[in-house]
Amino acid sequence: QVQLVESGGGLVHPGGSLRLSCAASGSIFSIGAMRWYRQSPGNQRDLVATITSIGSSNYANYADFVKGRFTISRDNAKNTMYLQMNNLRPEDTAEYYCNVEVRERPSDYSRTYWGQGTQVTVSS
Numbered sequence: 001q002v003q004l005v006e007s008g009g010g011l012v013h014p015g016g017s018l019r020l021s022c023a024a025s026g027s028i029f030s031i032g033a034m035r036w037y038r039q040s041p042g043n044q045r046d047l048v049a050t051i052t053s054i055g056s057s058n059y060a061n062y063a064d065f066v067k068g069r070f071t072i073s074r075d076n077a078k079n080t081m082y083l084q085m086n087n088l089r090p091e092d093t094a095e096y097y098c099n100v101e102v103r104e105r106p107s108d109y110s111r112t113y114w115g116q117g118t119q120v121t122v123s124s
Helices: none
Strands: 002-007 010-012 018-026 030-039 046-054 057-062 070-075 080-085 094-103 111-114 118-122
Touching: 002 094, 002 111, 018 030, 018 094, 018 118, 030 070, 030 080, 046 070, 046 080, 057 070, 080 094
Parallel strands: 010 118
Antiparallel strands: 002 018, 018 080, 030 046, 030 094, 046 057, 070 080, 094 111, 094 118
């Protein structure tokens, strides 16, 4: 079994910054794509950013609504993903979830796991 623990959410003023973390632990052989999603009340869960490792290189993609403000990164040695969020806006207020593709054994297919969510509130 794999556990994902998120941290770093909170209340911040518009224009401020936060850094979210998502740490994976448990039975892990390898980790594939790692993603951040967000969901605000009454809305669908939206993909925010994705990061994939190929060899020693990481490749990131962002939703248009966060491009230039958010940066996704990962530390493969720690099985941890980050989301640096700068110039936050009230519309960034949401519950943020990490989503990670994990292969628990060499012979397994990848399974997708979700974090428990961390609340980000941007308000003056």
